Amino acid sequence: MIRxxxxxxxxxxxAGVSRATVSRVINGVRNVDxxxxxxxxDAVARTGYSPNRAAxxxxxxxxxxxxxxxxxxxxxxxxxxxxxxxxxxDPFFGRVAGGVxxxxxxRSMHPVLMFADSEATRAEVVAYLRQGSxxxxxxxxxxxxxxxxxxxxxxxxxxxxxxxxxxxxxxxYVDLAHADGGRLAAEHLLARGCRRLATVTGxxxxxxxxxxxxxxxxxxARRGHPYIPIAEGGFTYDSGAAAMARLLAEHPQIDGVFxxxxxxxxxxxxxxxxxxxxxxxxxxxxxxxxxxxxLACRPxxxxxxxxxxxMAGTMAQLLQEHIEGARTExxxxxxxxxxxxxxxx
Amino acid sequence: MIRxxxxxxxxxxxAGVSRATVSRVINGVRNVDxxxxxxxxDAVARTGYSPNRAAxxxxxxxxxxxxxxxxxxxxxxxxxxxxxxxxxxDPFFGRVAGGVxxxxxxRSMHPVLMFADSEATRAEVVAYLRQGSxxxxxxxxxxxxxxxxxxxxxxxxxxxxxxxxxxxxxxxYVDLAHADGGRLAAEHLLARGCRRLATVTGxxxxxxxxxxxxxxxxxxARRGHPYIPIAEGGFTYDSGAAAMARLLAEHPQIDGVFxxxxxxxxxxxxxxxxxxxxxxxxxxxxxxxxxxxxLACRPxxxxxxxxxxxMAGTMAQLLQEHIEGARTExxxxxxxxxxxxxxxx
DNA sequence: TTGAAAGCGCTAACAC
DNA sequence: GTGTTAGCGCTTTCAA
Numbered sequence: 001m002i003r004x005x006x007x008x009x010x011x012x013x014x015a016g017v018s019r020a021t022v023s024r025v026i027n028g029v030r031n032v033d034x035x036x037x038x039x040x041x042d043a044v045a046r047t048g049y050s051p052n053r054a055a056x057x058x059x060x061x062x063x064x065x066x067x068x069x070x071x072x073x074x075x076x077x078x079x080x081x082x083x084x085x086x087x088x089x090d091p092f093f094g095r096v097a098g099g100v101x102x103x104x105x106x107r108s109m110h111p112v113l114m115f116a117d118s119e120a121t122r123a124e125v126v127a128y129l130r131q132g133s134x135x136x137x138x139x140x141x142x143x144x145x146x147x148x149x150x151x152x153x154x155x156x157x158x159x160x161x162x163x164x165x166x167x168x169x170x171x172x173y174v175d176l177a178h179a180d181g182g183r184l185a186a187e188h189l190l191a192r193g194c195r196r197l198a199t200v201t202g203x204x205x206x207x208x209x210x211x212x213x214x215x216x217x218x219x220x221a222r223r224g225h226p227y228i229p230i231a232e233g234g235f236t237y238d239s240g241a242a243a244m245a246r247l248l249a250e251h252p253q254i255d256g257v258f259x260x261x262x263x264x265x266x267x268x269x270x271x272x273x274x275x276x277x278x279x280x281x282x283x284x285x286x287x288x289x290x291x292x293x294x295l296a297c298r299p300x301x302x303x304x305x306x307x308x309x310x311m312a313g314t315m316a317q318l319l320q321e322h323i324e325g326a327r328t329e330x331x332x333x334x335x336x337x338x339x340x341x342x343x344x345x
Numbered sequence: 346m347i348r349x350x351x352x353x354x355x356x357x358x359x360a361g362v363s364r365a366t367v368s369r370v371i372n373g374v375r376n377v378d379x380x381x382x383x384x385x386x387d388a389v390a391r392t393g394y395s396p397n398r399a400a401x402x403x404x405x406x407x408x409x410x411x412x413x414x415x416x417x418x419x420x421x422x423x424x425x426x427x428x429x430x431x432x433x434x435d436p437f438f439g440r441v442a443g444g445v446x447x448x449x450x451x452r453s454m455h456p457v458l459m460f461a462d463s464e465a466t467r468a469e470v471v472a473y474l475r476q477g478s479x480x481x482x483x484x485x486x487x488x489x490x491x492x493x494x495x496x497x498x499x500x501x502x503x504x505x506x507x508x509x510x511x512x513x514x515x516x517x518y519v520d521l522a523h524a525d526g527g528r529l530a531a532e533h534l535l536a537r538g539c540r541r542l543a544t545v546t547g548x549x550x551x552x553x554x555x556x557x558x559x560x561x562x563x564x565x566a567r568r569g570h571p572y573i574p575i576a577e578g579g580f581t582y583d584s585g586a587a588a589m590a591r592l593l594a595e596h597p598q599i600d601g602v603f604x605x606x607x608x609x610x611x612x613x614x615x616x617x618x619x620x621x622x623x624x625x626x627x628x629x630x631x632x633x634x635x636x637x638x639x640l641a642c643r644p645x646x647x648x649x650x651x652x653x654x655x656m657a658g659t660m661a662q663l664l665q666e667h668i669e670g671a672r673t674e675x676x677x678x679x680x681x682x683x684x685x686x687x688x689x690x
Numbered sequence: 691t692t693g694a695a696a697g698c699g700c701t702a703a704c705a706c
Numbered sequence: 707g708t709g710t711t712a713g714c715g716c717t718t719t720c721a722a
Contacts, residue, residue: 005475007715007716008715009715009716017693018692018693019715019716019717020693020694020695020717021692021693023716023717023718024692024717031691031692032691032692033692036692050475051476051715051716052403052476052715052716053399053402053408053477054398054399054400054402054403054408054477054714054715054716055399055403055714055716055717056715056717057398057399057698057716058399058400058403058697058698058699058700058714058715058716059697059715059716059717060716061698063398063399065457067455068458081443082443082446082447084442084443084446084447084450085439085443085444085446085654088438088439088440088442088443089436089439089440089443089637091434094430094433094434095433097429097433098426098427098429098430098433099430101429101430101433101460102429102430105429105466108469110457110458110459110473111457111458112410112455112456112457112458113413113446113455113456113457113458114455115450124453127395128455130350130395131395131396131397131398132398132399266641270643292434296582296611296641298615309426309430352698352699352700353699353700353701362708362709363708363709363710364699364700364701364709365701365709365710366707366708366709368700368701368702369701369708372701376707376708377707377708378707378708381708396699396700397699397700399698400699400700400701401700402714403698403699403700403713403714403715403716404699404700404701404702404713404714405700405701405702405714
């Protein structure tokens with residue numbers, strides 16, 4: 001019995017052929033005699049061989065690994081925990097990661113999880129890719145002005161973003177037609193009879209926040225509602241609750257509100273309830289994303305669905321094409337949102 | 346300008362020294378003249394060199410990567426999405442992953458995320474480690490009778506489990522003194538005056554479910570409460586709601602309930618509210634975990650805190666020791682729970 | 691269709 | 707304290 005792990009050489013000897021032949025069989029290259037093929041396979045089984053990834057990567061120059069990176073600004077470590085912990089607790093990230101993984105798994109690939117929220121950690125991401133530890137990156141930015149996409153683009157490293165960057169950068173991305181989502185929300189609220197509308201927006205320095213608001217406003221303006229009170233939130237539960245409270249204090253007559261994501265909508269519903277408003281009887285609420293928060297919320301949220309798993313899958317697909325060189329130009333793929341009607345509006 | 350990435354050779358030439366010397370500087374090996382050190386560093390900066398991971402791994406036999414694997418039984422793909430998506434949405438997993446990442450990050454390591462819920466995917470995990478793609482595995486099992494720990498142990502692959510396996514396996518693990526947690530819950534409920542207690546348990550085929558129940562029962566028995574109605578749940582929101590409904594139907598007089606995790610407690614609170622019970626005035630509720638669900642729940646949950654980030658950090662630490670050979674025998678580290686009093690009890 | 695041989699970029703003896 | 711050299715295990719021309 002050999003004490004080290006079996007190598008190609010061992011298998012070759014066992015099968016009575018050369019290393020090259022074993023390699024061909026393993027990699028499914030044609031032009032190998034069927035008899036020899038099965039002899040090799042037997043030898044592989046007998047020796048319990050499995051190819052050494054490092055050795056293979058060294059010559060193919062492929063890590064067969066991709067990085068899933070969550071990139072944010074360097075926020076203070078709140079009591080909600082580290083950046084990584086906060087992101088992992090966010091249902092939005094969960095759906096994106098799930099979509100990526102479901103695309104990768106059938107291909108026997110597994111993502112490396114990275115969190116970047118400082119210059120040092122961003123540099124680490126770039127270094128990781130440069131040294132060939134991963135072939136490309138899927139990046140989810142949580143903030144406007146995130147410098148990572150540019151760093152990656154400058155280094156000519158394959159990457160695909162989830163959502164359009166705030167400033168133009170020559171990289172591929174997948175995104176949602178956020179404005180259409182805002183319109184959907186406006187039309188639904190109007191259709192159910194709401195007349196005193198307001199909105200809790202996302203951060204107004206990121207495209208998703210801006211576009212959802214723009215679409216909502218635009219649809220309302222076209223129906224004769226030129227002015228809508230707004231309160232800006234930060235896509236978190238707490239910020240949604242706080243924004244709702246402000247709105248309620250200044251405009252107690254509100255009968256319908258569009259909240260730019262589900263997590264904030266959950267916070268808003270809570271504030272509404274504490275303020276003695278029934279949802280949807282007194283105030284109808286429409287959320288955004290259709291994340292797990294939409295179902296966890298009481299009442300369950302009527303929301304604008306973002307097909308995140310699909311978007312994430314496409315993102316991974318695009319990255320693979322870039323890595324393989326099948327696609328060289330930056331590409332964007334935009335998905336359409338869909339209204340999901342539940343109890344809150 | 347060279348078109349390929351710079352190699353050690355390039356840096357050596359640039360600095361006028363040998364490859365070995367550059368390697369020494371890069372790896373911080375002593376016995377290098379300070380002048381030469383800085384000359385090398387300059388050359389590294391000038392060439393923009395970064396070491397090729399595959400080449401290094403090939404000779405060091407270290408991937409400098411660990412796998413974070415979530416292992417479950419092959420459940421049908423419910424409408425809640427794939428296995429990966431479900432796990433990612435679970436606040437329990439989020440805290441574990443966050444803890445692992447926070448341990449790894451300062452060490453410039455990044456975990457590879459793997460999900461195993463079938464024989465094929467479990468084999469993939471084993472193969473991944475065997476081929477040296479990762480040096481070890483951190484495994485979180487979601488089910489009793491998970492065969493993965495045994496597979497890993499048999500292959501002598503470094504791994505550490507989160508929670509004691511249902512059947513004894515010679516591997517290291519971190520865990521909580523679950524029974525003590527159950528006791529804490531019982532004492533708190535009794536102390537606040539509850540006399541008609543009940544409990545929603547976790548799955549009774551896993552140690553965590555059994556032990557929490559045993560501790561709860563034990564503490565009550567010692568105080569003269571020999572019989573407690575129970576309803577078994579599956580650690581999910583829905584199962585908690587369903588179990589609570591059963592309990593309420595059969596024992597409408599209940600005035601206090603210990604629910605074996607926060608997610609189920611959230612579901613239980615919802616059922617209680619729908620059933621016209623005020624929490625905690627009519628029925629006090631104590632959860633378990635102190636996950637994000639505890640804060641999201643209305644009222645906020647009084648719960649038994651599991652220091653998961655710390656446990657996860659220790660798990661990663663143990664794995665590193667095993668990988669480095671500093672630790673060879675299976676080890677267990679048990680943490681103590683703590684009661685966190687909030688609004689629900 | 692198969693084999694021989696040349697590296698991929700790096701580390702680690704070993705020699706100086 | 708530094709350089710020389712021998713591989714690590716694999717893929718891939720190039721010949722046969």
